[in-house]
Amino acid sequence: MDVNMKKSRSAEEVNSEDTRKGPWSVEEDTLLQNYVATHGDGRWNSVARCAGLKRSGKSCRLRWLNYLRPDVRRGNITLQEQITILDLHSRWGNRWSKIARHLPGRTDNEIKNYWRTRVLKQARNLKCDVDSEQFKDALRYVWMPRLIERIEPSSETHHPPPVSLFELHPNPTPSLHHQNGLHGSCSGSNALDSSSAKLETPLEPEDMGHNNVSVPGVCENMNDRDVEQGNITLPFAGGDSMESLWDDENLWLMQQLCDDLEIKDNFLA
DNA sequence: AAGGTGTACAACCGCACTCAT
DNA sequence: CATGAGTGCGGTTGTACACCT
Numbered sequence: 001m002d003v004n005m006k007k008s009r010s011a012e013e014v015n016s017e018d019t020r021k022g023p024w025s026v027e028e029d030t031l032l033q034n035y036v037a038t039h040g041d042g043r044w045n046s047v048a049r050c051a052g053l054k055r056s057g058k059s060c061r062l063r064w065l066n067y068l069r070p071d072v073r074r075g076n077i078t079l080q081e082q083i084t085i086l087d088l089h090s091r092w093g094n095r096w097s098k099i100a101r102h103l104p105g106r107t108d109n110e111i112k113n114y115w116r117t118r119v120l121k122q123a124r125n126l127k128c129d130v131d132s133e134q135f136k137d138a139l140r141y142v143w144m145p146r147l148i149e150r151i152e153p154s155s156e157t158h159h160p161p162p163v164s165l166f167e168l169h170p171n172p173t174p175s176l177h178h179q180n181g182l183h184g185s186c187s188g189s190n191a192l193d194s195s196s197a198k199l200e201t202p203l204e205p206e207d208m209g210h211n212n213v214s215v216p217g218v219c220e221n222m223n224d225r226d227v228e229q230g231n232i233t234l235p236f237a238g239g240d241s242m243e244s245l246w247d248d249e250n251l252w253l254m255q256q257l258c259d260d261l262e263i264k265d266n267f268l269a
Numbered sequence: 270a271a272g273g274t275g276t277a278c279a280a281c282c283g284c285a286c287t288c289a290t
Numbered sequence: 291c292a293t294g295a296g297t298g299c300g301g302t303t304g305t306a307c308a309c310c311t
Contacts, residue, residue: 023279023305045296057296062280074278097299108299109279116301117277 020054024063028053032060033068066107073105077114083144085111086119090140 020028035051041064044057053060066072077085081103088099094115096108103111123130128138 021281043296056281058282059280061297066279094300112300113278121276 019056019059021059024067028055029063029068032064036064036068062109066109071105072107074110077106077110081106082114082118083148085114086139086144089115090136 031051031053032047035047039047039050041047041061044061046057047053048055048057048060051060055063067074084103085099088102092098094112096112096115100106100108100111120130123135126135126138128135
């Protein structure tokens with residue numbers, strides 16, 4: 001830690017006796033809301049002082065951004081939003097605030113919580129490392145296409161046959177994309193047809209090192225800069241489905257793919 | 270009904286960065 | 291250029307609540 005940090009922290013510590021922590025009371029919320037409504041946000045240390053709150057500026061900022069802000073949406077992450085999170089996470093990794101910018105009304109904290117409580121939990125259930133290629137490929141090539149299929153109202157409902165996904169996709173390479181768009185027509189297993197795979201467009205420099213792959217048929221024609229700049233609306237933003245991604249059938253498929261990829265990795269090792 | 274356990278979410282912490290002075 | 295305040299971000303922890311036995 002640098003000298004600045006030590007100094008700024010010691011300044012905070014001077015007031016630590018007066019500073020409240022823990023859950024916010026209704027009164028505190030009201031004080032903060034009224035103050036921001038009158039004076040605007042920013043300069044959070046001043047806000048904390050002037051509003052008569054015995055809170056740190058950081059705490060006020062966090063409370064405002066994650067809870068009190070008028071446009072914040074809480075709870076009920078829709079199916080569409082879940083897929084958006086999965087896709088953007090596959091591009092950018094744990095860049096929660098960046099992902100949150102593409103989900104109007106959602107906060108980085110909420111998305112992070114969603115990831116940790118739902119996605120990590122499922123990875124544990126599947127005995128997959130969430131950072132493993134197995135899990136990522138399973139998400140990309142099975143889970144998300146199936147969810148897209150459900151979302152697209154015009155698509156026909158058909159389920160992939162219970163065959164080895166290893167056979168269908170013997171070389172699931174993260175740098176591959178699929179040319180056959182999946183909007184309304186793909187099934188999870190069909191999406192794995194590696195014969196139609198193509199190389200991805202060049203990576204953005206800042207995304208190098210992340211697992212930079214879009215889900216087939218989801219964002220394959222998008223360039224990350226467009227997504228980042230909001231030039232492209234993700235196809236599922238704003239839906240109202242509360243359906244969970246984590247149903248038994250999808251879990252079975254995920255387990256299948258994880259197992260297949262593990263077998264393949266062991267074989268090649 | 271009571272206690273244990275798991276889950277979801279709010280909040281905190283540490284660090285890094287920006288910007289004004 | 292150095293310093294300090296403010297802010298943003300990602301990781302982690304605490305806790306209320308639901309569910310199970």
